[in-house]
Amino acid sequence: MAARYAQYKRTWYFLRRNTLAMVGLAIIILFAAAFVYGLTYPASSSTPVQYCASNGPVPVSPDNPCYDAPYIVCTYPSGTVSPGPGCYQTPPDNPNFIAPTFTLAHGLGAFPFGSLVYPSADLSTSDPLFYNTYTMLEKGTVNSVGLSVLIVATGAGVGLLLGALSGYFGGWIDEIVMRITDIFLSIPAILLVIAVIIVGKSSGLRSFDETLVLIGIAFVVVWWPFYARIVRSQSLVVREQRYVEAAKASGASNGRIIVKHVVPNSVYPVFVQMSLDVGTIPLLLAAITFIGFVLFPYPLIPEWGSVAAAGASILTAVFTECGVKGAVCAVPWWQVAFPGLAIFFFSLSVNFLADGLRDALDPRLRR
Amino acid sequence: MQMWVYVVRRAALVIPVVIGVMTVLFVLISALPTVERTCSFYHPSGRTSPCTTQIPCSTDPSKLCPNPVYQSAVNALGLNKPIFVQWAIYIGNALTFQWGYVAQGSALGTGETGSGLPSLAGQSVATVLSEFLPYTIELALLALLIILVVSIPLGNLSAVYRNRPIDQASRVMSFSGYALPAFLLGSLILAGVTFALGGPAAPSKICGGTSTVFLDFYGSWPTPPCTPLYGTANIGPVGYPAWLSIGYISTPTGFPTVDSAIHGQYWLALDTLLRLVLPALVIAYTTIAGLLRFVRNSMLEVMNQDFIRTARAKGLPEQTVIKKHAGRNSLNVTITVLGLTFAGFITGFPVVEIVFNLWGVGRIYAYSVVGGVNDWDFGVLFGTTLLFTYLVVAANIIVDIMYAYLDPRVRLG
Numbered sequence: 001m002a003a004r005y006a007q008y009k010r011t012w013y014f015l016r017r018n019t020l021a022m023v024g025l026a027i028i029i030l031f032a033a034a035f036v037y038g039l040t041y042p043a044s045s046s047t048p049v050q051y052c053a054s055n056g057p058v059p060v061s062p063d064n065p066c067y068d069a070p071y072i073v074c075t076y077p078s079g080t081v082s083p084g085p086g087c088y089q090t091p092p093d094n095p096n097f098i099a100p101t102f103t104l105a106h107g108l109g110a111f112p113f114g115s116l117v118y119p120s121a122d123l124s125t126s127d128p129l130f131y132n133t134y135t136m137l138e139k140g141t142v143n144s145v146g147l148s149v150l151i152v153a154t155g156a157g158v159g160l161l162l163g164a165l166s167g168y169f170g171g172w173i174d175e176i177v178m179r180i181t182d183i184f185l186s187i188p189a190i191l192l193v194i195a196v197i198i199v200g201k202s203s204g205l206r207s208f209d210e211t212l213v214l215i216g217i218a219f220v221v222v223w224w225p226f227y228a229r230i231v232r233s234q235s236l237v238v239r240e241q242r243y244v245e246a247a248k249a250s251g252a253s254n255g256r257i258i259v260k261h262v263v264p265n266s267v268y269p270v271f272v273q274m275s276l277d278v279g280t281i282p283l284l285l286a287a288i289t290f291i292g293f294v295l296f297p298y299p300l301i302p303e304w305g306s307v308a309a310a311g312a313s314i315l316t317a318v319f320t321e322c323g324v325k326g327a328v329c330a331v332p333w334w335q336v337a338f339p340g341l342a343i344f345f346f347s348l349s350v351n352f353l354a355d356g357l358r359d360a361l362d363p364r365l366r367r
Numbered sequence: 368m369q370m371w372v373y374v375v376r377r378a379a380l381v382i383p384v385v386i387g388v389m390t391v392l393f394v395l396i397s398a399l400p401t402v403e404r405t406c407s408f409y410h411p412s413g414r415t416s417p418c419t420t421q422i423p424c425s426t427d428p429s430k431l432c433p434n435p436v437y438q439s440a441v442n443a444l445g446l447n448k449p450i451f452v453q454w455a456i457y458i459g460n461a462l463t464f465q466w467g468y469v470a471q472g473s474a475l476g477t478g479e480t481g482s483g484l485p486s487l488a489g490q491s492v493a494t495v496l497s498e499f500l501p502y503t504i505e506l507a508l509l510a511l512l513i514i515l516v517v518s519i520p521l522g523n524l525s526a527v528y529r530n531r532p533i534d535q536a537s538r539v540m541s542f543s544g545y546a547l548p549a550f551l552l553g554s555l556i557l558a559g560v561t562f563a564l565g566g567p568a569a570p571s572k573i574c575g576g577t578s579t580v581f582l583d584f585y586g587s588w589p590t591p592p593c594t595p596l597y598g599t600a601n602i603g604p605v606g607y608p609a610w611l612s613i614g615y616i617s618t619p620t621g622f623p624t625v626d627s628a629i630h631g632q633y634w635l636a637l638d639t640l641l642r643l644v645l646p647a648l649v650i651a652y653t654t655i656a657g658l659l660r661f662v663r664n665s666m667l668e669v670m671n672q673d674f675i676r677t678a679r680a681k682g683l684p685e686q687t688v689i690k691k692h693a694g695r696n697s698l699n700v701t702i703t704v705l706g707l708t709f710a711g712f713i714t715g716f717p718v719v720e721i722v723f724n725l726w727g728v729g730r731i732y733a734y735s736v737v738g739g740v741n742d743w744d745f746g747v748l749f750g751t752t753l754l755f756t757y758l759v760v761a762a763n764i765i766v767d768i769m770y771a772y773l774d775p776r777v778r779l780g
Contacts, residue, residue, distance in 0.1 A: 183387035186759050188713035191752040192391075194736050198743060199395045202403055206740075279546065284714065286548045291717045292737030305548075312554055312722060319558075319567040319581045333558070340551030347546035 014360035021356025027349035031145060038142035137338055140304045143296070145346070148281040150212075151219040152274050158220050159227025160270060164262050166228065167235030168254070174232070181225035190284060193218045194293055211296060223277070230273055234266030241265075272358045279350035282343050304339040311335025373771050381760055386458065388756050392749055393457045397450065399745065405440035407746035408467035410489065416471050461753055466492040467746030473735065474742040480734045482724075484615065492750040496728055500754070501621030502587065503716060503727035509640075509647040510654070510712075518655045519701060522662025526670060527689055537659050544656020549715045553649045553722035560584055560645065572596070573638060584645055586724045587623060588614050589638065615726045646723045650715040654708055662701050699774050706766030709759050728754070 015021055166177035184192070196218035197211075205214050238244065239262065247257050282304065289295055289305030290312070296303060315336055396404065406418035415422060417440040424432035441447055445456050460466070469487045470476045478486030487495055525534040561567055564580045571578035574593035582590045589595075591607060591614075610630055611617045617626040627636035669675065678688045716729030728751060735747035 179383060179387065182384050183391060185710060186384055186388055186763070187391070187752065187756050188710045188759060190714045190717070191732075191755055195392070195395050195748060195752055198736065198745075198748065199398045202399050202740060202743070283546075283548050286550070287714055287718050290548075290550050291721060291733035293733075294737075294739055305550075308548075308550055312550060315554065315558070316585065316722075316724070319561065319579075319585070336551070336554050340548055340554070343548045344543075344546050344551065347548075348542060351542055351545050 011357075011360045015356050018356040018359060020352045021360075024349035024352030024356070027345055028353060031141065031346055031349070034138060034141045035145050038138040137304075137307070137342055140302045140307055140339065141342065143302065144282050144285060144304045144343075147212075147215060147285060148278050150216055151223070151281055152277045154216050155220045155223035155277070156227050156270055156274050159224035160231050160263065160267070162224060163228035163231025164235050164258050164266065167232035167266075168239050168258055168262050170236075170239075177228065177232070181228055184222065184225045187222075189222045190287060192222045193284070194288060196221055197293075197295070208296065215295065219281070226277075227270060227273065230269045231263075231266045234269060235262045238262050238265045268361045272354055272361065275350060275354035275357055279347040279354065282346055286339075286343050304343050308336050308339040311339070370772065374768055377764055377767050377771075381764060385757075385760060388760075389458050389461045389753070390454065392461075392752060393454050396457070396745070396749060397453065401441065401446055402437070403745055404446060405437055405444065406470045406472065407744065408444055409440035410468045410491075411436055411440070418470065418472055464493040466496075466750035466753065468492060469495060469746060470744050472741060473744035473747075474737055475731070475734050475744050475747060480737070482734075484734070492746040495731065495747065496750055496754055498616045498621060499726060499728045499731050502623060502725065503720075503729060505622050505624065506643050506647055506650070506716070506720075506725065506727060507712070509643050510650040513647055513651040514654050514658065514705075517651065518658040518662055519698075521655075522659050522701075523666050523689070525659070525663040526666035529667070534663075537663070540652075541656045541659045544652050544654075544659075547653070549649055549653060549718045550722055552652060553646070553719055556645055556649060557581075557584060557722065584642065584723070586614075587639065587642060587726050589635075590614075595634065642723075642725075646719045646725060649719050649722075650712070653715055654712055657708055657711075658701070658705065665699075665701065699770060702766055702770050702773070706763050706770075709762040709766075713755050713759070 162177055166174045197214050200214040200217070201211070205211065244257060244261055247261060252260075285295075285303065286305030286308065289303050290309040292309065295306075311334075315333065402418065402420055406416070409417050411417050413436065415434065415436045417434070417436045419434055420437050421431040422434045424430045445453055448456075469490050469492060471488045474480050475484075476486055476488035478484065478488075521533075521537055521540075525537045528534060561581045561584065564572070564583075567579060567581045569580045571580055571583050571593075573583050573596060574589055575596050578590060578593050588607070588611065607614045608630070610619075610626065617623055619629070620626055623639035624636045627633070627639060675688060679685075716727065717733040718729075719725070720727050720729040721733055731747060732751040735744040735751065
């Protein structure tokens with residue numbers, strides 16, 4: 001026990017000397033603080049009101065066709081006629097309409113980063129926390145970061161087990177497990193994840209908790225081959241060691257050897273890979289939600305990717321329409337930029353830390 | 368062993384993997400409710416759709432009777448047979464490209480994708496995918512070219528000039544490429560280029576009339592009305608030419624540059640290539656990030672070998688040592704890693720095609736999973752997954768064969 005503790009202290013010492021890793025750690029701590037703060041947000045009980053392209057206010061629900069219709073905000077010189085669906089004239093044509101703005105002080109709380117294009121009819125009395133970009137980012141942090149950690153923890157577990165078994169026993173077990181990892185590694189990750197989640201949702205698992213479990217299962221299915229391979233190559237080395245031979249000679253069962261000797265000695269690369277994956281999974285999640293796949297109903301349960309997706313579709317619609325129709329447009333760039341930057345900094349800091357961890361755990365670099 | 372023997376053996380190894388992949392997909396498909404399977408994989412000949420189990424009775428429209436089309440679909444697809452028979456049927460269909468049909472109720476089937484794509488209902492999935500695939504392949508080839516042209520020299524230079532500015536710069540590129548989401552990079556590049564050329568309202572450089580600079584980079588073809596400033600491409604006031612069906616798929620080959628050249632529109636061919644450059648850059652950036660470290664590390668390993676020392680001792684100039692001896696030998700690891708990154712390569716395509724409004728397979732895939740339960744198209748979804756898996760497997764075979772060609776030890780071992 002003491003030896004292991006000393007090992008951790010040494011690893012921490014080497015990690016501390018790595019500037020980039022410390023920068024990464026600092027940023028991760030910031031995100032962790034945001035995560036905790038985001039947990040304090042109340043779940044929105046009121047049904048948010050959304051302005052659809054050609055109708056008035058409609059309640060938001062996934063079955064409503066206006067649910068995620070992007071709409072354009074254009075302001076026209078007075079006296080001109082609105083050119084068509086998606087463009088609103090400035091008030092008094094639609095007095096309830098509030099154009100999205102980027103302001104640093106919206107009066108809604110600390111660090112607002114602009115309003116979203118789902119404005120409420122009355123910003124002061126309805127649930128204003130809902131529509132602030134900052135709020136969406138906070139809530140998104142909780143969902144994205146939480147999901148990533150959950151996924152990595154479960155995926156690593158399954159892969160670890162199978163890899164250890166495969167490497168230790170060798171022979172035909174090894175062959176079969178390796179062929180199976182080949183199969184799963186041939187299917188591109190995003191496609192398999194979406195396929196698993198879609199099949200689950202079609203079979204009726206649609207509530208929030210069930211979706212969480214489904215996402216966990218989908219990522220485990222996709223990610224375990226990576227961990228299995230790492231652990232397998234490590235356990236191939238470990239099983240040739242003297243102490244394993246000694247354990248066998250003293251009558252230890254296979255299970256005991258695997259649990260007490262093989263797994264603890266193969267686990268360092270797994271830690272490194274896990275920390276790297278916590279950086280890559282938000283990117284995959286963002287891609288999945290960006291292409292339009294509804295993981296959680298947005299904007300009720302926002303995710304970095306879905307916030308950015310709504311922003312991007314509005315952005316391109318604005319760019320396309322505005323030039324052609326000669327209108328001056330409000331371009332909600334903040335809706336794409338801030339979620340993207342959140343993902344970028346989160347992923348970057350985790351990568352720095354993981355890189356530092358790999359260097360700290362590498363015995364060759366310690367001399 | 369000889370080269371062709373190795374090729375045959377390698378190709379034979381692929382068969383159990385492909386069957387395995389199909390089995391995994393089959394497990395997923397068989398978990399779907401039966402009504403979804405009849406909707407997506409059966410082609411109805413009449414007007415009644417097989418997507419509902421009950422329809423209003425012919426005798427009494429206020430009551431519901433079992434849908435005969437649904438029943439015949441179940442029988443035709445063999446959904447009431449034992450699971451192993453279904454598995455065999457599925458493997459047979461998957462190998463012969465019978466991947467189902469675009470469902471009538473899905474977003475792709477009703478044409479309500481919000482993008483102007485008309486309804487594809489009833490068309491065979493394999494046909495639809497084959498129409499959009501060439502565009503994605505052209506994008507992928509361009510991205511691959513950029514990846515190879517940038518990562519190999521840059522990686523080698525980073526290894527040779529270790530810890531100098533170029534190495535630091537490539538480290539920054541690597542880290543940022545890992546962390547940047549593709550949609551952010553794509554949107555930034557698109558917005559950046561647009562604003563650099565005058566903003567979204569600035570007049571287009573390629574089309575006269577009301578087209579804008581933004582539309583020069585957004586979309587796989589120029590948007591009508593477009594009075595071309597160069598050449599005589601007739602994407603003009605008359606709209607799209609006959610060989611370019613409503614701006615989505617070009618005939619006869621589907622590759623935009625090739626088709627434009629076939630029809631004599633060389634400026635248009637150049638335009639389509641230029642429209643592919645920005646998306647290819649975005650896709651390449653993420654892959655380069657991962658590849659760069661491997662190229663650098665393998666080059667470092669090679670440069671520490673004894674034969675490099677011998678070459679230097681012989682008096683060869685440093686450039687020759689690096690190019691002829693070190694460079695060639697570090698190519699092995701590069702190719703292997705390139706093969707490994709293929710599966711991850713695919714993730715960028717749906718996102719990039721949406722950001723840049725390109726009509727490729729990734730876009731169609733995105734529309735098959737968009738929205739809620741009623742909008743999903745399972746035929747297209749599983750068909751695209753199978754298609755991309757075929758591509759990844761084929762790419763891995765090619766990479767292994769190249770590896771064996773370059774390194775004879777692999778063939779003999």
